[in-house]
Amino acid sequence: MAGVYKFKTSRLARWALWLSRLTIPVAILSFLLMRFGGIHPSLAVYCFGASLVLALLSILVGLAAIPAIWSEGQVGGQRIIGTVLRSMVVILPALALAYLYFTRPAFSDLSTNPIDPPEFETAWQMREDADNSLDVVSLAEREQQALAYPELASIRIDHPIEVVYLLVADELAKQKWKLISATDHALSADGSRFEAYYRSVITGLRYVVAIRLRPDGEEATILDMRSANLWGPHDLGRNANSITGFLSSVEQRVAQGIAAFELQFEEIQRQRRLQLGPMPRPKPLDLINDDAANS
Structure with a gap:
């Protein structure tokens, strides 16, 4: 009789994916608040900053899950990839803004x-x-x-x-x-x-x-x-x-x-x-x- 193996799912990978799923809605909310919400831009920037923190945190949690996935064979590799892809949606625009901030003269x-x-x-x-x-x-x-x-x-x-x-x-x-x-x-x-x-x-x-x-x-x-x-x-x-x-x-x-x-x-x-x-x-x-x- 063939054996049935059950692989343990990485809880950290699951948490990383859950956090990354929050980043895009929060980033979209910050855009809508700044563009159409009629609030002061500083509040929308704080909201975008929160989405960036969530994106970085999800990647860190995903990195913490890699050792268990690699050494113990836990399930979660696809979740880690999904975490990175979702987080990049927020991180890449933030990097572009950071590039402009540090390469352009600081004038208003x-x-x-x-x-x-x-x-x-x-x-x-x-x-x-x-x-x-x-x-x-x-x-x-x-x-x-x-x-x-x-x-x-x-x-x-x-x-x-x-x-x-x-x-x-x-x-x-x-x-x-x-x-x-x-x-x-x-x-x-x-x-x-x-x-x-x-x-x-x-x-x-x-x-x-x-x-x-x-x-x-x-x-x-x-x-x-x-x-x-x-x-x-x-x-x-x-x-x-x-x-x-x-x-x-x-x-x-x-x-x-x-x-x-x-x-x-x-x-x-x-x-x-x-x-x-x-x-x-x-x-x-x-x-x-x-x-x-x-x-």
């Missing part, structure tokens, strides 16, 4: 003009109590920014400020950034200004940008841009990417031609003239001479 506020950056005048409306201050950072930190990101610089556009204003407004709409305020250069001594707000598609973190246009003569415009994250001491390189991406898109559209915005500006001028009504015609010269003779 960047500008193309460190000497005279655009100021946030209305973006404070988007702040919460525990968010970063939107005040201009110290000169020493701005010097560090210039050294860390030498590619961030003002750009000169060979078009009048009125045309560039329309181009920037259209680019903001194209980027799907929420416009907070827009000031025409005719109403401000500091040129035209835009302030906008957007959220990261993946993490839901909030960012604000300020754009300033100043005339450089009558046929050119200087564009400066500033970007800041509302929460956290480190932007993981996102602010620099936002600035370079926006400016590159503007320069590309200028290179392709912006005749449509020139025509749009001409139409705006025409509408303004119509609102002012007909201009008074000068008095004919013969009538002026008659008035002078009669007097």
